[in-house]
Amino acid sequence: MNPELYILGSSSANPTRERNPTSQILKIGSEKIMIDCGEGAQMRLMQFGIRQTGIDYICISHLHGDHYFGLIGLISTMSLMGRKQMLHIIAPAPLKNIIDLQILHGIMHIHFEIKFHPTNPNVPEFILKTQSFELSSFPLKHRIHCTGFLIKEGKKERHLNMQAIDKHEVPVAFYKSIKTGKNYIAENGTEVLNKELTLDPTPIRSYAYCSDTIFDPTIVPYIKDVNLLYHETTYLHNLAQKAAERFHSTAKEAGIIAKMANVGKLLIGHFSSRYDNLQPLLEEARVEFTPTELAIEGLKIEI
Numbered sequence: 004m005n006p007e008l009y010i011l012g013s014s015s016a017n018p019t020r021e022r023n024p025t026s027q028i029l030k031i032g033s034e035k036i037m038i039d040c041g042e043g044a045q046m047r048l049m050q051f052g053i054r055q056t057g058i059d060y061i062c063i064s065h066l067h068g069d070h071y072f073g074l075i076g077l078i079s080t081m082s083l084m085g086r087k088q089m090l091h092i093i094a095p096a097p098l099k100n101i102i103d104l105q106i107l108h109g110i111m112h113i114h115f116e117i118k119f120h121p122t123n124p125n126v127p128e129f130i131l132k133t134q135s136f137e138l139s140s141f142p143l144k145h146r147i148h149c150t151g152f153l154i155k156e157g158k159k160e161r162h163l164n165m166q167a168i169d170k171h172e173v174p175v176a177f178y179k180s181i182k183t184g185k186n187y188i189a190e191n192g193t194e195v196l197n198k199e200l201t202l203d204p205t206p207i208r209s210y211a212y213c214s215d216t217i218f219d220p221t222i223v224p225y226i227k228d229v230n231l232l233y234h235e236t237t238y239l240h241n242l243a244q245k246a247a248e249r250f251h252s253t254a255k256e257a258g259i260i261a262k263m264a265n266v267g268k269l270l271i272g273h274f275s276s277r278y279d280n281l282q283p284l285l286e287e288a289r290v291e292f293t294p295t296e297l298a299i300e301g302l303k304i305e306i
């Protein structure tokens with residue numbers, strides 16, 4: 004199954020009646036990754052029927068409140084629900100102190116381990132790898148330490164070529180090793196090469212998340228050719244100067260970045276609360292890059 008992205012929040016600093024601050028869930032293989040955890044993320048999880056069990060990785064792009072004020076609430080709920088397994092938090096280093104203080108002064112009893120992985124605001128860095136995915140971060144230019152995230156599916160098995168398998172009468176017990184790339188050696192010692200028995204694996208899918216950032220073409224090499232790019236779009240381009248002063252981007256600029264990076268699809272979000280109607284933002288980005296969608300609460304998008 005291809006990875007799926009769920010939008011839990013799409014507003015910038017201020018929430019609106021329809022939009023919560025930023026949060027997303029990426030389902031990839033058997034894992035769930037939360038990306039940013041703005042206020043209200045827990046309630047959106049429930050509304051959209053996504054269980055918080057199985058969220059073992061939470062990536063926080065930066066420490067502006069609209070990207071992490073929901074985190075301590077989620078940690079508290081996880082603990083009350085009896086969570087035992089380790090939670091990985093990938094975030095700017097000071098977040099550990101903030102969470103530790105909240106746990107200490109709230110006398111919260113957390114019965115699972117939290118492993119912090121500090122992000123690097125200066126250079127792209129590999130963070131971790133599981134069976135389902137590989138995660139890395141890359142620097143974004145914002146008012147404070149901020150990173151984007153690149154998530155790629157893990158290595159995939161080769162597909163069996165059943166015609167060739169039948170022809171060589173390969174027993175079922177060998178299927179598993181053949182899918183990992185091994186040759187087949189029959190009882191009589193004849194060797195059949197793997198490339199004869201298998202077909203290429205399904206291509207690896209990738210997702211890049213560009214949280215708050217000024218228009219910055221230097222990020223293009225990090226996000227080149229991804230299947231789906233999320234890029235913030237706080238303003239329309241008539242407010243380009245305001246966007247630059249606040250280290251944010253416009254819809255047109257997000258479209259330009261998507262085009263430069265040759266991505267498959269662009270998803271825009273982090274909309275200023277001044278916009279009730281998001282269509283103009285969508286239309287402006289589409290002028291630069293046609294396959295663009297709005298990151299609206301409740302949206303599920305297959306990558």
Ligand SMILES: [Zn+2]
Nearest residue numbers: 016067069215
């Ligand atoms: Zn923000």
Ligand SMILES: [Zn+2]
Nearest residue numbers: 065067145215
């Ligand atoms: Zn910010």
